[in-house]
Amino acid sequence: MSARKIALSVMGLAFAVMATRGLEAQSAPAAPVPPPGPALVVINERCSTCHSTASVFNQHRSADDWATTVQLMVDRGADLTPDDMNMVIDYLAANFGPEPARAAAK
Numbered sequence: 501m502s503a504r505k506i507a508l509s510v511m512g513l514a515f516a517v518m519a520t521r522g523l524e525a526q527s528a529p530a531a532p533v534p535p536p537g538p539a540l541v542v543i544n545e546r547c548s549t550c551h552s553t554a555s556v557f558n559q560h561r562s563a564d565d566w567a568t569t570v571q572l573m574v575d576r577g578a579d580l581t582p583d584d585m586n587m588v589i590d591y592l593a594a595n596f597g598p599e600p601a602r603a604a605a606k
């Protein structure tokens with residue numbers, strides 16, 4: 501096999517992988533329904549004043565990233581006590597943690 505043919509088949513393979521990923525992204529399930537609980541009440545009340553809660557529930561983050569995000573929102577003016585923050589971070593990390601597929605891709 502010539503070097504050119506090898507290069508072409510490598511490109512073909514890369515394209516096939518990209519195409520498959522595109523399909524997966526399209527058929528990805530809708531945002532999961534958030535389970536009820538006190539943290540959900542806080543999120544619905546305090547995280548919906550600046551943007552819809554859909555922008556919270558369509559995210560998937562690690563506990564560290566959620567802590568950073570929630571802190572950022574509090575810095576912006578979200579009205580959460582430190583207890584509220586911990587509760588919300590735990591809830592989001594437990595229910596909206598990183599997706600296995602995305603975590604593996606990192």
Ligand code: HEC
Binds near residue numbers: 548555559578
């Ligand atoms: C004082 C207004 C305000 C409140 C209250 C607020 N946010 Fe936000 N949030 C913003 C703004 C402005 C943006 C868009 C700018 C951006 O993308 O960084 C945003 C974007 C986001 C995003 C997506 C953008 C990103 O960081 O990737 C998430 C997730 C989020 N907020 C979570 C929350 C959560 C959880 C709460 C409740 C604890 C909350 N927000 C409350 C102002 C607010």
